[in-house]
Amino acid sequence: MTDEVQHPAAPYGTPGTPRVAVRGEATLQVEPETATLAVTASARGKDRRAALQDLTRRNTAILELARGYGGAVEKLESGALSVSPELAQHGRGEKVRAYFGHVRITVVLNDFTALGELTSRLADLELTRVDGPWWALRPGSPAHRDARRQAVRDAVTRAREYAEALGAELSALVELSDPGAEGARPPAPGFAGSRMFGSPGAAPGASDDAPVIDLEPQRQTVYAQVNARFTMSPPAL
Template sequence: MTQDSVPQPYGTPQVPRVAVRGEARLEVDPEIARIGITVSARGTDRRTALEDLTRRNAAVLELVKGYGEAVEKLETGTFSVTPELTRHGRSERIRAYHGRVYLTAELADFTALGELTTRLADLELTSVDGPWWALRPDSPAHGEARRQAVLEAVQRAREYAAALGSELSALVELADLGAEDAGPLPSGPGGGSFRAMAFAAEAEQPPALDLEPQRQSVYASVNARFTMTPPRL
């Protein structure tokens, strides 16, 4: 095997290579929104705290499920009942019990989202966190960002080749460095958050909260290597 027939990672004078990176960043509307719901209870004995927590949790579940298909996912995260201790002399006594249930809801109907958040916040000892805006994992926006990143890589390579009086002849390698949502994380606090707590339900339904969806950044990057015709130097 001659030296010219051995693949050269950086090309040869007869078959030079050009390596470029293509990037793309899109700003798109979110597709889903998640909210966190915390239901609390406090009682002087464990049974009272559990009964109140169960009742309030059932009210929250009934309210959220009442929105039907507007709620795509409803999950219970953590549950806890913790004693509150108080000191009297050298002994410790239980002063009260605190109960808590944390739930998450995912919606694609943002009109229903504004109404649901205010109705939840109007419930007894119920707090709401969010919304956290996001794209679906299979959103077409990810594919479009990757496509534009590849087009930019090809354009860059052509411009470099043209500067040398050459033309691209073949693609040698295309390395996908990933396309990721650079917006707020769906599972944690981010921009556009809302938090409220209410201690007593009102007789009338509260007005819906007007929420403005936060646009999401979608980023993609690729590395590409091309062969080109010999330059005219």
């Protein structure tokens, strides 16, 4: 009885079964799904407790204002809080001149009709800085799936065009790979530059008649790429 030896397929095909390797790409421009604001409240006073009380009051005002927009605010998170002494620049010893504090709050919205109004009202708060918005898609956005599907279709179209140029036809798919799984990274999508609203001279409280800022959503770039290898019939050379 003779053992049959199986020979692996040639990695680059054979004259009887040529291979064609292509890269499929897709770039989509889609509307963003979320807008993120970074809100920073500050306080400064000669007394540590007074500075902390002012900071607590402003933090509460920001949270209450954001919560008042209901489902339009998808996420509301408190970040770093800091209260530190500010030393006098002149004189001997460690003399504290004042205490400075700040707290950072992240607000994520999914309803852009409320974005301009909320941004204006936050910027109208006392000693409050607003940065953003940063437009984005959710990690599981259907736009990523659509881009991947289009990239696969692009790979098939390219391979078929190469085969037809040789008078051949595609036979089978040998390999389909995501470059991300091989260590390569596709280009990162562009993000809107940050905007800063508010100033130390802002009004003491949020005003209902604060001017509403018109913010137009920035379309997001979604990119997908695949590598594909096919076998094809012998070309008519």
